[in-house]
Amino acid sequence: MVEESATDDAWRVLQGLSRGSEVEIVRLDGSRWKGTLVPGHELSGARVVQLKLPSGYNVGLSILPSDRVSVNPPAPPPNGVSAPAPRGATGQQATAGGVSLLTTGGTIASRIDYRTGGVKPVKEEGEILSFYPTLERGGPVRIRSVFDRLSEEIGPGDWVALAEAVAEEFRSGARGVVVAHGTDTLGYTAAALAFALPRLPGPVVLVGAQRSPDRPSSDGSSNLEAAVELARLGRLSEVVVLMHEGLSDDRFAVHRATRVRKMHSSRRDAFRSRNGPPIGTVDAQGVHLTPEARAPSTGPVEVDTRMDVQAQLCWFYPGLDPALAERSVLGCRGVILAGTGLGHVASSHLPWIRRAVEGGAVVGMTTQCLEGASDPYVYSTGRELLRAGVTYLADLLPEVAYVKMLFALGRSQDPAVVRRLLLEDWAGEFAVRHPVAEPD
Amino acid sequence: MVEESATDDAWRVLQGLSRGSEVEIVRLDGSRWKGTLVPGHELSGARVVQLKLPSGYNVGLSILPSDRVSVNPPAPPPNGVSAPAPRGATGQQATAGGVSLLTTGGTIASRIDYRTGGVKPVKEEGEILSFYPTLERGGPVRIRSVFDRLSEEIGPGDWVALAEAVAEEFRSGARGVVVAHGTDTLGYTAAALAFALPRLPGPVVLVGAQRSPDRPSSDGSSNLEAAVELARLGRLSEVVVLMHEGLSDDRFAVHRATRVRKMHSSRRDAFRSRNGPPIGTVDAQGVHLTPEARAPSTGPVEVDTRMDVQAQLCWFYPGLDPALAERSVLGCRGVILAGTGLGHVASSHLPWIRRAVEGGAVVGMTTQCLEGASDPYVYSTGRELLRAGVTYLADLLPEVAYVKMLFALGRSQDPAVVRRLLLEDWAGEFAVRHPVAEPD
16 A cells, blocks of 8 residues: 555545555444446536445445545556556557457446446446456556447347458457456357367467446456456367356356356256266465366367358147247248257157258257256157258257257258258267266 | 076076076176176077176176076065066056056167167066066056157147046055156256246155166166155155166165256256256155145145147347247247346347237246256346347256246236236245255
């Protein structure tokens, strides 16, 4: 702590500080609040500061005349690079060997709108940096907005734009790319990027937040910093999702993009690898990757965004009308079924499935259990579906199989080729099986 | 061990024994195989016996002339009731205060068909008892087949038949009822029975097996015996699912029927309670129920199987065509959406949702995360959906919400009443929230 205010007006000192300053506020009652200054939200009245505590939680403090304040200015990043704030247009320059952060909207780049009580997106680079004051501690980060929407609005067209944007960052010399994305459909986009980017020179790290950055319990800052660190240091050349491993702010799981799913609507550790453990972790000691993580490849980035969206994902359930299921896939070149158990549907659905296959559609089977594999050889139902022409897709998640179907259809008009493509391992989407391992 | 064969023909001794006998086979090499005799499968050649080992695994042993055999006859049940085998028609008699076992088909009542390599159902009571020789150890079990099909074939009409059959067993004096059911749709049927049986005098225990009873790794025997014990002893008056808690054969989880889901296609411990822990366990020490388990009620069983099946379960995903979604719910009185995250769909779906609600349909929202709750108040998308007339169903699983919708529609023609019914707690389907508890 290099400055100290022992006057009765801590508020005046605080007003003069830039975002990212580390401060400690000591009250007459002996309580101490130590943290990093972050922007106050819209309704913060006079004499209120927002502090990000070392725990990752934000707190709003009403500053009393009797408070004392100790201040550290924002820490300069290592390697002698000058401190980033005030920033201006520096984020626009190419950063050879550095990290690019692509924003797409979503909670990680949102704040509470206190008039409506909801969350609304943050669009400006400066605002993102002011919410994440320590983002550039390890080196400069180039920030670019690809689009700006909540993730439930993101679809196949956006996947193309995002894959192109990621490729462009690598072509401009980026070592790694971070994609900040809403968590709702983060898993779908992650799988799409993994399939659209068959060769990568470095890591592509998708990251989100379950709470917006101006909320006390926000996970955005810690997630984003860990994602930047992984993109900057990780010996990795695949698309991954980085999110909280548990409820604490000091450990992050690195999930393979094609084997991850949001398994809780609100917890910080909502994202879980399926059919196997994460392929790595990030913590205070650095980046730790398992041997399963794909090591950096040489050669330029490859991008192949050909897709055909004439496909449906059809969840089976008791009571589902076969006529309705058939109507919902009319005109489709591809259908992914999320069957029960090992990949089953009621036999009343066999006739339309046979007709779809005879009409040239590719019908793939997955399990709605979301863990374990589909297998047509155990029960008579599976063998009947196999005879009807259904392709069993082992342990692909239903969503991942659907995304892969769009790309497979884009790469061939021949159903036999599409079936073969679906069964090939493109991006580690088929798990190495661990027959006795615990899934969670 | 009361008899011993020291001759060179263990095979002759084994042939004379009834199923359920406990034997120990000692080989010249010193190896010992101790277990319960179970029927051999179809291709078991001469001189092969099937033993269920204490671990729960079955093993087929080819009997050598040099083998020695020690034999215990089947244990008589306690309370002086005579041993059940040979059985004949005794299973047909009413068992006041006892346990009824209703079979419906499924793996737990199936065996491998070694000609096709698949699994086919076992229909006869005698065969069930011969597969599960120790089923009646704690007292007689009345066995009745309600229907006989793989669970992916079971639908709303079967739920009615099964609810009536359960009610009939209680009216005949049963203390508890066990329902053996295929695991694929066990969760759907469990929820349906919970909603169709608003008052129960004792436990209804649904149980299944992930492996058929003649396979070495079958879990059917241990699951079924634990289910019978829970039905016989448990101070419980609700519908539950009992399955392996972990991978070992000595501990079973008791899941509330409306909060359980098959989360793995093949593991013994595939069934998991969602949004909270199981409400009990069964182990060698007996039955252990948490305070959340509903205690036995007085008064006769109540059954209300009114349903309207004009409802759809619609999973949202990026790329889902709104026109297609609308077409799939035409004519429906009820729609359950499995949205992303806190319960979102792309805004392009708002118009058809508004039209459906204006047309008198009830549209309910759940989360496809399968854990956590839906909540319309966090994001603008949720508030828009709320304004469109969508009913947010908190932490109901999508499948459970769909099953409940059928019953709610059956109980009223008025959309406002249906909405209110959906939000009422009928059978513990809304979890007590544990804000900081770990889900698994």
